[in-house]
Structure formats: structure tokens, C-alpha cells
Amino acid sequence: MADITTLPRNEVGIAAVISALGDLFQDRLQTGQSIREQHGHTTTWLENQIPDAVVFARSTEEVSAVVKLCAQHKVPVIPFGTGSSLEGHLNAPAGGISLDLSQMDQIKAVHAEDLDVVVQPGVTREQLNTHLRDQGLFFPIDPGANASLGGMAATRASGTNAVRYGTMKDNILSLEAVMADGTIIRTGARAKKSSAGYDMARLLIGSEGTLGVITELTLRLQGIPEATRSARCSFPTVEAACQAVMMTIQYGIPVARIELLDALSVRAVNGYSKLALPETPLLLLEFHGSEAGVLEQADVFGGIAEEFEGSDFTATSTAEERNKLWQARHDAYWAGLSLRPGCQGLSTDVCVPISRLAECVGLARAKAEELGLMAPMVGHVGDGNFHALLLLEPGNRDEQALADSFLNWLADTAISMEGTCTGEHGVGQGKRVYVQRELGETTRFMSAIKSALDPDNIMNPGKIIQD
């Protein structure tokens, strides 16, 4: 089982910090049980380890004040965005303060000429894109959930658009952050590139709050493409679908999204969304470009699909038809859960070189069947990244143990294929043991960085680094 061992609590320090924060923040310090539970880790199978208090900050200076107090008393600080992470990132194994950044939700400046935007960390992805739409701009990273941009940076989020636009690491120009001693730093300004020393932005991106609290982000934007075209195509096997994807990417088609649903997922969405898709592996695609460009891209893909026995190829450019066509993907999570009414979903992901993806998905299918687990799979297949949604009976310890055995096996299998145990779900508590296996000695140097920047281990302790 994942290691969510409780860590030693500093009761005296916690009491002192709560008292001082109460004076400073008044009713923006909350200690009620339900709000604390909601700020512990609630979105996964991992046990909820609740913080001792929740404080709502409204400025970088307030974040700095909170961190300084916690540093002074050696009390944990756990940054909180929207709570949509999946691997125990928000648990408080040593108690401490949940630092809720959702009220830092200002879009501070849009620089349309420079294609960048400056936001506070509590701004959500959808809020930002709604704000930008009238200016013909968008921010491309879409991890599914309407997560906060600070959280997306802290967990190095990606999602369906990553095959074309990259992940959070590729779309952040610079960060402002509060470090473990309360110092406010900036990693740069608005230059599109820089070679000014160590890449502190990239170090903070994916650090899951263990090195500092992100308090402002300067993000790279994209122009909304002149035209968008969506397509779908069914394939006899996952292997045929993956071959078509590889050919598409080698061909240089700048596909914006290319998503795989396995046969079980297609069955689930047929039932859930009243569709009549062939119950075989399905690819869903989106192309961005000029009117002529997206037609050409989709046509070339259609030709490639045919080579690999693709069938029922459909493409459309109208918004309504596109949404209908992508419905299968949007509903995949809830459709998956509906395969086993009353179940609890446990979502995991790995990422492998695309040449190994079909094999990895096939082995995962066989392993799940061997263990008697139901696990629809969907993938950001252009990146070699896929998710298995294990459908478990709540409270069933035997199934939980089988699930754990599956997770272990899947991580090891991905690692053995020159992949990673976590493509986009991060490490949190749940994947620390796998990261240790994947990176070995490298984690010793990660620990050295953690100790150097946070000597008292107050920044989101018990995450990423094995204690």
C-alpha cells in the first residue's frame, strides 16, 4: 500500500502558529473539521490526513507572512489550489497549515502583443480562458479538471493538448514564489527565453509545494487558431491505432490532440452517453490551423488511418459537431465509473516511448484481467501517456490489495520500457516509492536540494521525497 505514514507532529509549534494566524487573518483562518477535511486529500483512494487549520491568503505578502510564521515555529505549510490532485499531494502527515490560494484569483495583466499573461495562482484554467477569449487568445494546457494555475504549475500538469503545446513546464515564462524562509523571489520576467543561471522556474514547476509556494505566474499564450477540425476513427486493435499515431507524428502533422479510448472505454461511453460507436479502440483527434491547413491535416490523417485498417473515419469543423464527436472523451471518466455502479475510481497513469505504448496497454489489459480488476484505459497517445481507471468496491481490502499490486506492476513495467511511473499525476505520497525505483541515486540529489532550500522540512512534508 502507498506510504502515507504519519510523521511526528510539533504540537507546540502548531498551536503557536494557529494563535498568531488567528490574530492576523481573523475569519480567514478556519479550524472547523469539515473545512479541514475538505483541504486534506479527498479526491483519491488515499486516506485523508487533515491539516490543523486552513488559512486563506489574498496577497504574496500574506503568503510570505504565513510561511515566515511557520518557519519560525517549524510547522508544515501545504499550499492548496482547488484540491484536484490525485496522489495525496494535499495530505498533512505531520499536521500543519493548509494555505488556500483560491482567493488569489486576479488576472493581473494580459500582454496580447507578447502573447503572455500574468496571473495569481488561484486563477483557474477555465477562468483564464474565459477572460482571454475576446482577445482571440487561449492558454492550451488542459488537465481535465478546472484546476488552479498555481496547482497546475506545482504539479507540472499537462493533458490532452500536450502533444502540440507541451506541458506546464513549456508554457511558463517565469514565476514569483515564497521560499521556505518567507523570502519572495522572481525567477525572471517576461523574456521568451533566458540563459540567466539555474532554471529556478523549472525547478519549482513540479515541485508540488515542497520547495516554495508559487504566488504569481507569467504564462505563455497562444492565438486561438483560425480553424479547428476534429476527427475520430475506430481501429481493430490498440496496436493498429498506435501505429497510426506514430505515423501521424513522424509525418509532421501538428496534431493538437490525439486521444485513445480502449474497447472497454468505448463500451462504457456507448452505455453512458447513448452512443453507438464500434466497441473497438478509438482515436479522437483535433487539428488547429488555417482553414486549408486543418482540412489538409485531417485528410492526411484519414489516409494514414486507412493504412492501419481504421474505419468509420469522421471529421468535422463546426463547433457543435466537434463537441458531439469529442463527447466520448469528455464523458470517459464518468462513463468508466458507470461500468460498475457504486464503485470507487482509482486513476493512475504512466508514460512510455510511443513505440512501446501498444505493448504496455496490452500487458496492462492482461494484468488487470488476471487480477480480476475492471480497468478502462484512455491515453494521451501522442505522448505515450495513458491512464487506467481501476473500478473498486469501496472498503473491499482484498480488491484494494489487488489494485496496489496492479499499480506496482504498472509502474515497474513502464520503467522497464524506458518510460516513467508518472506521466502527469505527479508523485505526492502515492508514487514516491516508484520514483525511487525509477530514478535511484538521482533522488539522493533531489533530497539534497530539498534540504538546502527547506532545511526544516516545513514545505509540504512527506511528498516527493521519501523521508
Added chain:
Amino acid sequence: MADITTLPRNEVGIAAVISALGDLFQDRLQTGQSIREQHGHTTTWLENQIPDAVVFARSTEEVSAVVKLCAQHKVPVIPFGTGSSLEGHLNAPAGGISLDLSQMDQIKAVHAEDLDVVVQPGVTREQLNTHLRDQGLFFPIDPGANASLGGMAATRASGTNAVRYGTMKDNILSLEAVMADGTIIRTGARAKKSSAGYDMARLLIGSEGTLGVITELTLRLQGIPEATRSARCSFPTVEAACQAVMMTIQYGIPVARIELLDALSVRAVNGYSKLALPETPLLLLEFHGSEAGVLEQADVFGGIAEEFEGSDFTATSTAEERNKLWQARHDAYWAGLSLRPGCQGLSTDVCVPISRLAECVGLARAKAEELGLMAPMVGHVGDGNFHALLLLEPGNRDEQALADSFLNWLADTAISMEGTCTGEHGVGQGKRVYVQRELGETTRFMSAIKSALDPDNIMNPGKIIQD
């Protein structure tokens, strides 16, 4: 003047290391004056501080052995690729060992299906692209010089293609490196993305050998585009050219290169390369895509250029014509030097938000004139990055002082425009003082990382971090 202060030498340690390396490496350890001078910093105006010996490694294990010996005796190790860096990256202010990696020049595996390649650090950019050509693949980063890929990673190189393909930070999947205690680490494998803890690859990229020696790189490749089209267009002012560039990028045209030459640079290439270009600011462009796509891209750009008083718009897709069209850019450096026969060139760069670029170039032109310096400028204008080539009389201290005053002013001006004092030239010795001004408190955390990973300061000391 730039701070290249000599640091204290550990004479006993250096002698011990040279003796032990002689036993291990035989004639692959060299201590002759000329080879040592060639491995100190020879490509710039900075004084050459030569290492005590040069050792040629042929494997990761040999690199580890060298670093372990140097760690044991607390002697500096300075990794060396091809010696094309510009800011004193290779100087040996405390003496020590130049670790030449040019014999680690094996291309270990090309994974065409996954669009990645595994190389040793001494492989050069041109060597790699020659090797890949038959497979229809290329590696897009082109800093001009035929640099080693290890060096390009260590300095976070970019260049003309960065506007479309990003910099080294965006094109490296993972690294193998030898850390300051001799430990060999891997930052990951071949997954296209990962969220497995701190981004150690991105930390090493741009660390200029101060945190570890890069011994293997897994690089992301691109398919050679079906078609390439080049274009050029003259503009009445730098501002008009920059306006056209901004519109082009906002329009979502995926331009692969977009380079600016100022009027002085155009005059220089006209003389040097016997061209007859209008002696006004010039944009050179390259488009990658399908046959139809590149035609469309170039046409749309042509329309935009017209809006901003562009003239002499020319576009072509044949290789020979394209080369002719780009000749002005390829010759810009030598052409610039020819403006003042016998001069020494001092190349510097900054990067600003593109909306400030015309202003920054204009101010730099005025400043150079005020100081009586001749300084043709060229820019990777899609990124807001430009270079000024100061043409100085060798040995003229007064001019050197004026140049230094220009460099200081340019760094401060770029910083004041929310840009950076170094877009792609790195920090080395020459830009430490500017990075300190640009990033302030942030550099304290860079120092903390340096101390944590290299407590004895043996890895390329005196670079990036102010001692």
C-alpha cells in the same frame, strides 16, 4: 570590467590529481602550454585563464573517475565541448583540470518511431544532423557554431529555430550526468513527459558545468518537413519590422525562423557578400510544413509585411535559392567584422518582450553612437532576442571601457523592460554581475543549490554564481 578575478589555487591538490590522471590516462592527459591555452577561454574579449591540464575522457566511467579524483583533492573540473561559448565559461580562475569530452562522440541509438536519439556529449550538432538526414529526421537547435550537444545543453543554447522549436530546455528528454562526488545519475529515460519529482534535467540544462558533467543526452527529434520556404523583406524601420513580426506570431503562423538584420548589418553583408539589398532593416524568414502549407504561410506573411511598409518581398522554396536568400544571415558575423578591418568582435545579447524590442534596439543604436562604438545588430526577433557585435580595436583600453559601459547599459535596459541580460549567451564569468542585478534574492537560492550539490565548489568554479 567583467569580474574574472583569480581564485585561490590548491597547488598540492592539483599536482596530486595531475600525477594520478597521468597514470590513468597516459597520453590522454596533456599539460603542454598551447593545448592548455586552447582549452582556456579563447573566443572572447575575456582574458584567458588556462587550466593546469587537459584530460580527454572516452566514457562516462572515465568522467566519473576524473571527477572522483578531483573531489578527493578538491581540484576544479571544467567540462569542455568545442570551446564556442562566449562569456568565459571555460576559464580556470583557480586552475584545475579541463575535462575534454570531444572524444565522447558516439550516437548511441536513433529511435525513429519515437523521434528521439541518444548521444554522447561530444557529438556536434552538424555531426548529428548529417547522421539523421537519411532517416528524414533532424535536431532543430542551431546556435550558429557547430557546438557539441553536451555544451549546448550545459549552456541552454538556442538560436534561429527557437521561435518554433524552443531551446535546448525544450528538446531534451533526459540526461545522464556525473555529479560533484563522481556519482552517475540519470534524470529519466525516454518518456515524452514526466512528473516524477524535481526536474533535474532542466536544472542541469544551463548550469554551465557548475553542478555536474553531462555525459549522455536523450534528445527529441523532428521529422524533416515536407517543404521549406524562405522569404525576405526589407522595412523602413526596425519598428515596422518588429510590428510585422508581432502580427505574424499573433496570427499563429508557425514560422520556423524569423531573423532581423539592422541597417548597419545589411550594409556589412552587402559589402562582404557582394549583395545589393536595400540598406534598411531586413527580415529573413523560413517556413516549415506541407507544400501547400508553406506557400500559404509565406503568402500570409507577405500580406502582413505589406501592411507595415515592407518592400522587396521575395520567397522561394528551392534549396539553392533559399541558401542564396539566407546568405546575408549566415555571413552576418564575418560581414560585421569586415566593417572595421583588424577589429576584435565582442558579441553580446539580451532578450526582451517582443513589444519592447524595437525600442530596445533603437536605444542600443543610439547608445552605441553616443559612445562612438560601431555595433551591427542582428536578432532572433521572434523571441525578442538580439545580438550586438561591438567592433573594437584590439588592445585599446579606452574602447574596452566604452564597450563595458555599453554592456552594462544594455543589460540594465533589457532588465528594465522586463527582459533578461542574457537570452542565449549564458552567464559564465562575464554576466554574473548582471544576473545578480536581474534576479536579486533569487541568486541566493541558486547559491544554496550549488553549495548543496557541490559543497567543495570544484565544478567549474567562478561561473554563474558570484563567489
